Amino acid sequence: MVAAAANDDNGVDNDLKPDSEPAPANLSPPAEQKPLSKNAQKKQVKQQRYEAKKAEKKAQEKEHKRKEGERKHKEWEETLANATEEERLKLIESRKSLRKERMEKRSEEKEKKMERLTRAKEIGQNVVVDVDFAHLMSELEISSLVQQIMYCYAVNGRSATPCHLWLTGVKGEMSRQLDKLPGFEKWFIEKESRCYIEAMADRKESLVYLTADSETVLDELDPESIYIIGGLVDRNRFKGITMNKAQEQGIKTAKLPIGEYMKMSSSQVLTVNQVVEILVKFLETRDWKTSFFTVIPQRKRTGGDLVDSSKSEPLSEEHQDKEGDEDEKHDLLERKKLCVEVPLENGS
Numbered sequence: 019m020v021a022a023a024a025n026d027d028n029g030v031d032n033d034l035k036p037d038s039e040p041a042p043a044n045l046s047p048p049a050e051q052k053p054l055s056k057n058a059q060k061k062q063v064k065q066q067r068y069e070a071k072k073a074e075k076k077a078q079e080k081e082h083k084r085k086e087g088e089r090k091h092k093e094w095e096e097t098l099a100n101a102t103e104e105e106r107l108k109l110i111e112s113r114k115s116l117r118k119e120r121m122e123k124r125s126e127e128k129e130k131k132m133e134r135l136t137r138a139k140e141i142g143q144n145v146v147v148d149v150d151f152a153h154l155m156s157e158l159e160i161s162s163l164v165q166q167i168m169y170c171y172a173v174n175g176r177s178a179t180p181c182h183l184w185l186t187g188v189k190g191e192m193s194r195q196l197d198k199l200p201g202f203e204k205w206f207i208e209k210e211s212r213c214y215i216e217a218m219a220d221r222k223e224s225l226v227y228l229t230a231d232s233e234t235v236l237d238e239l240d241p242e243s244i245y246i247i248g249g250l251v252d253r254n255r256f257k258g259i260t261m262n263k264a265q266e267q268g269i270k271t272a273k274l275p276i277g278e279y280m281k282m283s284s285s286q287v288l289t290v291n292q293v294v295e296i297l298v299k300f301l302e303t304r305d306w307k308t309s310f311f312t313v314i315p316q317r318k319r320t321g322g323d324l325v326d327s328s329k330s331e332p333l334s335e336e337h338q339d340k341e342g343d344e345d346e347k348h349d350l351l352e353r354k355k356l357c358v359e360v361p362l363e364n365g366s
């Protein structure tokens with residue numbers, strides 16, 4: 019992956035070189051550009067469309083925000099203009115104190131989050147997202163995974179009982195994409211460039227790879243165990259990849275006990291953010307049923323759930339599948355909106 023990126027960079031550099039610069043004598047003539055395969059062309063068009071849609075949406079949002087700001091400012095100016103001097107002073111004072119209150123509340127919330135996350139780092143359940151699969155994913159899939167990770171971080175930060183979240187195998191393209199996230203360098207999360215098997219070599223016995231292909235059904239979350247989730251957006255194109263990896267490494271595996279609580283309309287393979295959310299919810303409730311019904315979208319379940327779902331919490335907008343169908347996949351900006359205010363920046 020790194021090598022490929024380096025080659026790409028070289029390509030760009032060469033393109034940007036001025037015409038007048040003489041080519042080094044020992045360079046062989048540039049290799050003829052191979053025409054793209056039909057599949058690659060399709061992918062390229064899809065990527066371009068996605069980029070264009072993303073840029074258009076961003077511009078629309080910016081414009082909307084600007085107009086809203088203008089409208090509110092105008093409204094405020096009009097209110098002041100129509101007020102007496104005494105009312106004016108009162109209005110300005112009340113606006114100031116409202117702002118102060120809001121800021122104090124926000125920083126109080128941030129402080130509390132920091133306390134919770136610090137505690138989770140000391141005694142919380144270890145959960146690892148293994149992001150060592152970037153070489154198997156398209157740019158779009160990596161981007162989707164990065165959004166899912168952002169979502170996981172936000173959900174964990176909001177929880178009253180967060181887990182101790184790790185990202186392992188953070189390198190190459192994955193690292194570059196994560197670094198682009200605003201404030202990522204300040205996230206209160208463990209970032210490891212090494213694989214968990216190296217980084218946690220002294221705790222190999224405690225490693226449990228979560229995979230839908232395991233025959234072992236997870237019953238409880240063991241505080242001593244370290245649960246690993248495959249950081250993959252592959253629409254299950256790489257069937258069994260995490261199961262094989264765990265077996266090769268000689269570590270334990272387990273699957274979520276979904277089948278005991280609900281029937282799924284298709285496979286029981288969930289997205290990374292859904293699995294993290296389920297674990298976080300379980301840490302909060304110690305109840306698989308509530309965790310599954312809160313997180314797994316209705317459309318992924320069949321009508322005949324195994325247990326009475328009427329008492330479980332309704333699925334909120336924000337608990338939708340983050341990999342989802344084609345439209346959803348392309349709509350990463352919407353997801354950003356959900357997460358934007360949430361990622362907690364260490365010390366901010």
Ligand SMILES: C[S@@+](CC[C@H](N)C(=O)[O-])C[C@H]1O[C@@H](n2cnc3c(N)ncnc32)[C@H](O)[C@@H]1O
Nearest residue numbers: 228229230247248256258259260273274287288
């Ligand atoms: C989109 S899935 C990746 C599927 C991939 N083909 C595989 O074989 O792991 C993302 C990750 O979520 C976790 N996961 C998804 N569904 C699960 C389930 N039913 N039980 C346990 N872990 C699951 C696994 O760690 C998985 O690697």
